[in-house]
Amino acid sequence: MRTRDIIKTANTNLLRNKVRSALTILAIFVGSFTIILNTAISAGVNNFIDKQLSSIGGEGYLEMTQTEAMESMMSMLNASNVQEYTDDKDSRNNSFYIKPEQIEAGRKIDGVKSLEPLADASVDYVTGPKTSKRYRATFNLIVDGINLDMASGKAPEINSSEYQIALTDAYAKALGYENLDDVVGEKITIAVPSTLKCYTSENRKDCQTLLTVTVTGVQAPGILAISGPRTNLTLWNKIHEINVAGLPASSASEYYQAVAEVDPDKIDEIKEQLKELGLTAMSVEDEAGSIKSFLDVMVTVLNIFGGIALVAASIGIINTLLMSVQERTKEIGLMKALGMSRLKIFFSFSCEAIALGFWGSIFGTVVSMIIGTIINAVLHGEGMILESFPTFELVQFSPATVIPVILLIMFISFIAGTAPALKAARKDPIEALRYE
Amino acid sequence: MVKNKRSISDGSKTAKTDVKPVIEVKNLSKTYGKKSTAFKALNDINLSIYPGETVAIIGKSGSGKSTLMHLMALLDKPTSGSVRILGTDASKLKGKKLNHLRNEYFGFVFQQFFMNSNDSVLENVILPLKISGVRGRTRKKRALEALDIVDLENKAKNKANNLSGGQKQRVCIARAIVNNPKVIFADEPTGNLDSGTGKKIIDLLFGLNKEKGVTLIIVTHDEDLAALCGRQIRISDGELVKETASTARTLRNASIKEGDKEDK
């Protein structure tokens, strides 16, 4: 018997008992639907996170703080921990700052391309020509090598002579620009305080410096923590300069943070070496890691449900095929009497099992695609959580994720079908022919 | 003893004494069931069937005719004794060779038809060709030819279940001959037929014997049909009681149309 004939016969046999086959396929469908939809959601979210990662500085970007700062923060939370004071430098609380020696040593680590202390830059508010309101803000600095995902305009140029800023969707709207394209090239105003002056000023206004800043564009929304208006280095340094104006040099150059650009392939070793220097470094991936691991747990749990459904479906397959073998005892006997080999009889029943798995998973794929499209559309609707993420498809199908699932389900079906198929293959022709 | 008898059998091709038997049965016994329910359906049967022979197996109902036929056709395994096909012990035939024998060397007409009743008549006749791997168009053509021979070409598309008993029997004969077998086993091939249709089927089978040298083994309780065969093997309560050969005269009297003319 030709393979084609066997496959055709298998499908014909399934059609003979439409209700029974349909119910079995339905059981497989439930499992495959769960797994395929789940895989698609996890693909969508992972893709989104990866895209976000590459937008905020990519793989070779490290942010670091003094390890001791973190530790003493933790120990302060522990009320029973009382430490003795010595005259030693490290006993002082200013050990939270990153020391120049650490910066120097860090720069020498193999694979570190640049390592710069990150000065603090704080502003009081932003406002614009189209509004009389003032809005509080915390800025971030764009980093060399960053690929900002822009919704309009372009990213600020890091070393431009101009003061440049990329707003976020929310700030652009607050400043009175409904259309994100309109804000590109606009001049907005920011108020920067001088710390020392503000101690003595009676009126906050007296210690604020107003800066005029060019908006280069609006960032596409991101889900990661590091999002907010981003300035170029020129503006950042200017803000810092105003912040620390009049302070003694020693305290003006105290840095809580440093950023480094490193070779992405060596990132783990570099982190390890920085740790020896007393610096705790985090890559953007580390920050995204917690989101990803939460997602992984969720996907695993849902996949277990899908798996349980598939186990139940496998029992359904076994049952369906056993009934089929029983019903077709005579037919099997006849085929054997007419010279059909055991292997081919086995194969023809296996084919039925595989066909059940195939149709169940195809059905599952199609329905989960339809439901996925509906979910995407609903979540992007007005007032829904994804309204401001037009490019983010929560449910994302790709042949690379769907086909392995289909193949896996076909394989599981094949395994489930082996026992009935073996039973059929082992039938004695004369016994089978006598069966009424 | 058997060889002497064979020399006067009808098939001219079998006249030489050095020809190997197609089927050789030695001390064949078959017991059904175990211990208390054991039933000896066949007891110590010996016989040889030579290429081109026509052999009738006759006996009362329950005497073991079908059992003997199934054993000779290798559909069942004997309790003791042996069946040799063309000199090879059947118990040594396994897998591919056995399947090839069943599929292309033997043709079967079962007493209870054994058709796939939900399939079409054509599908049923095609089955042996499908199993042997003949491709779509060729096998359809050959199946239709076989159906034409049994006068059922116009029923090809019908569901097998919807045929009359006689029509089913003819479908089974078409299925038995479709793969051009060298040996045809027919269990009561005319059992369900009126004498006219029965005669047609008999003519067809004997025609295959004359023209292609097909060996015929026919199980029957019809003495007239048995008399048409070159040899009659009588079975009673599982024992071979008598083996007779038709004389040239009986054969002639039985008037097998074309075959008879050729003989003269």
Ligand SMILES: Nc1ncnc2c1ncn2[C@@H]1O[C@H](COP(=O)(O)OP(=O)(O)OP(=O)(O)O)[C@@H](O)[C@H]1O
């Ligand atoms: N599977 C079986 N189990 C037990 N006994 C069996 C079995 N098959 C056949 N027999 C018995 O063996 C004997 C011979 O059966 P068989 O079918 O060979 O008879 P037969 O000569 O073909 O009869 P008929 O002319 O009625 O077809 C019968 O008595 C029958 O009851």
Ligand SMILES: [Mg+2]
């Ligand atoms: Mg019988």
